[in-house]
Amino acid sequence: MRKVYNFSSGPGMLPEEVLLQAQAELLDWHSTGMSIMELGHRGAEFKEVAEQSEADLRELLSIPKNYHVLFLTGGATAQFAMVPLNLMARNKKADYIDTGIWSKKAIDEAKRYGDVNVAATLHIKNDLVTIPRQDHWHLNSNAAYVHYTPNETIEGVEFDWVPKTGDVPLVADMSSNILSKPIDVSQYGIIYAGAQKNMGQSGITVVIVRDDLIHASLPGTPTLYQYKIQAENNSFYNTPPTFSWYIAGLTFAWLKRQGGVKHFAEFNRRKAALLYSFIDSHQEFYRNNVSKECRSLMNVPFYLTTDSLTNAFLDEATEAGLTKLKGHRLSGGVRASIYNAMPEAGVLALIDFMQDFAKRYG
Ligand code: PMP
Numbered sequence: 289m290r291k292v293y294n295f296s297s298g299p300g301m302l303p304e305e306v307l308l309q310a311q312a313e314l315l316d317w318h319s320t321g322m323s324i325m326e327l328g329h330r331g332a333e334f335k336e337v338a339e340q341s342e343a344d345l346r347e348l349l350s351i352p353k354n355y356h357v358l359f360l361t362g363g364a365t366a367q368f369a370m371v372p373l374n375l376m377a378r379n380k381k382a383d384y385i386d387t388g389i390w391s392k393k394a395i396d397e398a399k400r401y402g403d404v405n406v407a408a409t410l411h412i413k414n415d416l417v418t419i420p421r422q423d424h425w426h427l428n429s430n431a432a433y434v435h436y437t438p439n440e441t442i443e444g445v446e447f448d449w450v451p452k453t454g455d456v457p458l459v460a461d462m463s464s465n466i467l468s469k470p471i472d473v474s475q476y477g478i479i480y481a482g483a484q485k486n487m488g489q490s491g492i493t494v495v496i497v498r499d500d501l502i503h504a505s506l507p508g509t510p511t512l513y514q515y516k517i518q519a520e521n522n523s524f525y526n527t528p529p530t531f532s533w534y535i536a537g538l539t540f541a542w543l544k545r546q547g548g549v550k551h552f553a554e555f556n557r558r559k560a561a562l563l564y565s566f567i568d569s570h571q572e573f574y575r576n577n578v579s580k581e582c583r584s585l586m587n588v589p590f591y592l593t594t595d596s597l598t599n600a601f602l603d604e605a606t607e608a609g610l611t612k613l614k615g616h617r618l619s620g621g622v623r624a625s626i627y628n629a630m631p632e633a634g635v636l637a638l639i640d641f642m643q644d645f646a647k648r649y650g
Contacts, residue, residue, distance in 0.1 A: 293634035296612035297441050297587060297625040298464070299484040301634075306488070306538045324534045329527055337530075338522070341537030348540060348549055351473050351496055356519040358495040359533055364390075364463045366513070367480040367493060368397035371459055374515050375433045375478075376402040377504035383407040383431040385451070387419055388440030389618060394461060398435070401506060405431065410445065417443060418579040422451055433457045433477060439465035439584050441485075442616040444576070444623065446584035450475050457501060465586050466494070467543060468628060469553035477501050483532060485586070486627050488539040491532030543628065552628050559626050559635045560585040566639045573646040591621040597649055598622065608641050610634075 294301040317324040320333055327333045342357050351357060360366065371394075372382060380402030384395045386409045398404050408425040411418055427434060434453045439446040441464040450472070451458060457477025466481040473479065478497045484490035495515070502515040511517055517525050543552065564583060567574045567590050576583065576590045592598050598621060605613050615621035626635055 292609040292611045293630065293637060294611050295624045295626070295630070295634075295638070297485070297616070297623060298482070299490050300486075300625055300627045301629045302488065302535075303539065303542050303629045306535065306542050309538055310535060325531050327530070329524060329530055334530055337534050337537050338524075338528075341533060341540055344537065344540035344544060345494065348467060348543055349471060349473055349496070354499045355473060356495075356497050356499060356502060356515070358497065358515065358518045359523045359528055359536070360493045360495055360518060361491065361529055363490070363493055364461055364480060364482040365393070365397075367461065367495065368394045369401075370495075370513050370515070371433070371435065371478060371480075372398040372401040372506075373509045373513055374505045375457065375459070375501060377506050379430060379432040381405065381428060381431050383427050383434040383456075385425070385434070385436040386410065387437055387445055388443040389616075390440055390442065390461060390463070391435075391437045394435055394437070402432075407434070410440075410443070413579065415577065416579040417445060417577055417582075419445055419447060419582045425451075427453070427456070429454075429456070431456050433459050435459040435461070437461045439463075439586055441587050441625075442589075442619055442623075443578070444584040444587045444589040445578050445582045446586065448581065457498070464625075464627075465584075467549055467552065468556050468586055470549045483536050483539075485625070486539075486629075488535040489532050491529040492536055494536070555632070556585045556626070556628065559630065559632055560588065562632075562635050562639060563588050563624060563626070566642065570642070570646055573650055574642065586627055587623055587625050589615055589619060589621055589623040591615075594649075595620075600649070601645055604645060605638075605641055608637075610638050610641055613638075 314323055383405050386406050395404055405428050407427050408420045434456055438460050459478045460476055462479050462481040464485050467486045480495045483492045497515055502519050505514045567576050573593055574590050575593055602614050613622050615623045
């Protein structure tokens with residue numbers, strides 16, 4: 289029985305059903321007498337896990353046939369390098385949209401390989417953090433690609449629209465909102481995401497890449513970092529993190545059983561609306577500083593108007609079974625990450641606690 293609601297930004301809360309299934313199968317996976325951890329990745333047993341997980345992910349996101357699905361290591365951070373290493377072979381110019389700390393990390397890495405044009409930056413409008421609309425962006429029509437971060441995990445800003453980049457491939461770091469809602473994969477050249485928020489545990493990264501983008505890479509690109517090599521080898525060029533892959537597979541199956549991404553879109557919208565509307569109606573005590581149209585449905589950062597109460601808030605929340613609410617070290621405050629696995633009861637318990645805390649200290 290679980291004792292707390294874990295609001296961590298990642299590794300995040302996993303569905304209890306997934307953990308229980310992993311526990312039940314741990315010593316004897318599918319009557320093999322072995323744990324999935326002990327089965328070779330090239331054997332028929334693990335191949336079944338790999339193929340089923342890819343099929344489930346393809347079904348969940350309606351991934352078209354002309355896209356490869358890769359299961360790689362190195363987290364989203366490795367993709368900060370793999371994207372320019374592979375896509376800048378055509379033209380060493382890329383456009384990046386800077387909406388926060390994770391965008392900046394992607395930008396800094398890409399600058400090692402080519403010219404980066406920061407085409408737009410998060411700005412402050414009426415004291416609120418805002419994503420500039422695309423008509424204010426300075427895109428370069430010759431860019432090899434446009435990179436953006438649809439959900440910024442730290443700042444709690446999320447695009448509720450998809451940039452239009454014409455023939456220039458759009459690359460998205462969906463680490464913190466993949467599988468939270470339906471997407472049209474055909475609008476993207478590459479989508480990548482670390483698994484540890486909405487797809488399972490850390491150690492594995494999903495890359496969905498259109499087949500015309502896997503051919504070239506910059507000279508000197510490590511073999512393991514070439515999409516072409518990874519695609520040709522079905523992500524088995526070296527030994528993949530089999531247990532992380534297996535947990536991702538269990539999570540995909542769980543998502544399907546719950547009703548797929550359409551169900552989660554509605555569910556996540558409802559959870560986030562409960563929390564934001566509580567914050568907005570208690571502005572004398574709690575404050576979120578993101579414009580309404582770009583508030584994240586996954587990561588809800590907020591501040592106590594009396595900053596000195598933040599530590600007491602976090603300590604008492606932990607005691608009440610509401611854990612990992614501390615804001616990122618660069619932004620401070622509080623952050624509630626409410627990914628797919630967070631039940632509505634967890635959000636309601638947080639709201640109850642916030643109400644009670646405000647009453648006692650207000
Ligand atoms: N991008 C985003 C949006 C993230 O939230 C994170 C992790 N919090 C990363 C990239 C980095 O991921 P990893 O640690 O898996 O490399």
